[in-house]
Amino acid sequence: MDKAVTVVFFDREDVLLAPPLPAGAAAVALSPSALFAAREAGIAVQGTIPAFSRQGHEKCVAAAGAALRDFDGAAASAGLPPSVALMARQSLWGHASLVHRLHETLPPGPWRVRNRSGAWVEADDWAALHHAMLPRIWSYGQAHFIAGARPPWPWLYAWLSSTSVRVASGLGGKWVAAPSPKLKNGLRQALKNEGATIAVFQPTKGAWNDYADLFREHQNRGPARTFAIPPLHPDAPRVRQVLATLEAIGQALGDEKVRSAWKLYQPYFAQVIPVMLAITARGGELMRMLAAPSATSYEANSWISASLMEAAGNAGAARVIFNHNSNPPSESPTAAAVLDVLFSQRTCNRLVDVAALWSPVTGKREFHGMARKYDVRLAYPTAPKRRQPGEPLRILHAGNYQNWSDFFPWIAETADEYMDGLSALADAVEQLDGVELTIRVRPKREVDSQVVLSRLGHRRNVVVCGVEQEFLEQLADSDLLVAHFSTTVEQALQMGKHVLLWGSADRYTQFPAQEAPPAGTLNDSVYAVRDAAALPAMLAGIRDAMRASGDGERPAAAYAFDAATPGVAQLASFLINPIAPTEAVHP
Secondary structure: OOOOOEEEEOOHHHHHHOOOOOOOOEEEEOOHHHHHHHHHOOOOOEOOOOOOOHHHHHHHHHHHHHHHHHHHHHHOOOOOOHHHHHHHHHHHHHHHHHHHHHHHHOOOOOEEEEOOOOOEEEEOOHHHHHHHHHHHHHHOOHHHOOOOEOOOOHHHHHHHHHHHHHHHHHOOOEEEEEOOOOOOOOHHHHHHHOOEEEEEEEEOEOOOHHHHHHHHHHHOOOOEEEEEEOOOOOOOHHHHHHHHHHHHHHHOOOOHHHHHHHHHOHHHHHHHHHHHHHHHHHHHHHHHHHOOOEEEEOOOOOHHHHHHHHHHHHOOOEEEEEOOOOOOOOOOHHHHHHHHHHHHHHOOOOOOOEEEEOOOOHHHOOOOOOOEEEEOEOOOOOOOOOOOOOOOEEEEEOOOOOOHHHOOOOOOOOHHHHHHHHHHHHHHHHHOOOEEEEEEOOOOOOOOHHHHHHHHOOOOOEEEEOOOOOHHHHHHOOOEEEEOOOHHHHHHHHOOOEEEEOOOOOOOOOOOOEOOOOOOOOOOOEEEOOOHHHHHHHHHHHHHHHHHHOOOOOOOHHHOOOOOOOEHHHHHHHHHOOOOOOOOOOO
């Protein structure tokens, strides 16, 4: 190579396993974990914030939108199963954002990078870089992986499985289908209280243990029972047909970068399509055998959820999404372009009959006749004790960022932006008396609590913790939530907490907010700061106003349903006995 190479460190592990840098080489870190590991190792390294700017986010949004338009045009008459079409669309949207972020972030090549197998390789051009990096990045995201394989003697397994289902059906009982037993927001317990059993549909693992698992589940009388389904054979005609269609759609994509990613993603499709088609076909049969009247999940856009929703539709069962995300509408065209895709993919598409919403704000969205709304009022824990005069302001930072493997632009922070926002917040808290900050860190490859501690060092009145404590309990014991964009913001508002919207990026504000510090009283529920220099005054104003007003916790009317709204218990009853599609979901 004639030009000096740029060594790309994706995470801490890259730094620890890297050979010595070539003479004259530069180094760039794609995550805070890589950045701090490199600095600890004495390697001069550049972070990504200067390279990936506001304009970079805008380019990602535009590229993702163009890719979806290309896909929708090519797929309109391609005959893809609805579940496959939804997930292919989801994948493409992510590919477009990811590859354009890479192109906006990295300097010109050549590069030295570590591939999925752990080997360091040199890439002369973007195609070679994609080939080395994209499969590795995808391997870190759960959204890109589904484990499923055919058991030995699939015909025997299918016969034993059908026998087990017939026995379960003969025992009577109420069944609700789901892709996982871990239903959120108390729905699992509510179904148990109603005497219902969750029928969990998952693929078999491809070993003799599948038979042991089948026998164990046959004896299972708990609140959830798994019915494993063997994937179709990889060479089955329907599998080959769908894969060929997906490959052809890729050729219709106008963006060369996105086309490259789509081509590299074909092996992932080859893994998941046999699973999806099997769950769609066999899942519908099993639901009819169990007389399950509904299927539910917390979002439609996962490989198994999408397949199960299609299976439920084939079986004539109601398809109910109880989404756990905050997804407010936005007047910003750029933000709306991202939020609208997230909402349609997760909650409101042709695989969904009923969208169960815990958010009044999300309910203001346009549903375009895709799904009926079912409002659900959530129950929240209360603070273990009331605030006492003179107590410090207890701040909980529980924001999040978009990791590389599941990246979407603009509305969420990158890991680098997240870290800069945390640092500025800790700086502000350190200047103030009567303020305590707890930073709750969800560990990912880009950032974990160790990385945050490395960046912040020891700070007065600042504590960094993981996710060991249940979040809502931790929130209940706090006075103020700080985040840039997160579902936690809306949860806090429904609990009667005050919220400060803060992050190092000022592209997007999740909810309308007051940007002036409160004077004497807390006259709003949502505050926002756009510049780090304004943080101390804002936090001091909230502290003083909270001392003056006392406890004062009450849900903000705009963000919480009234007491007459059905709760999770009523939603569980609805899943067991869905109302006919021609009727209203509730008055």
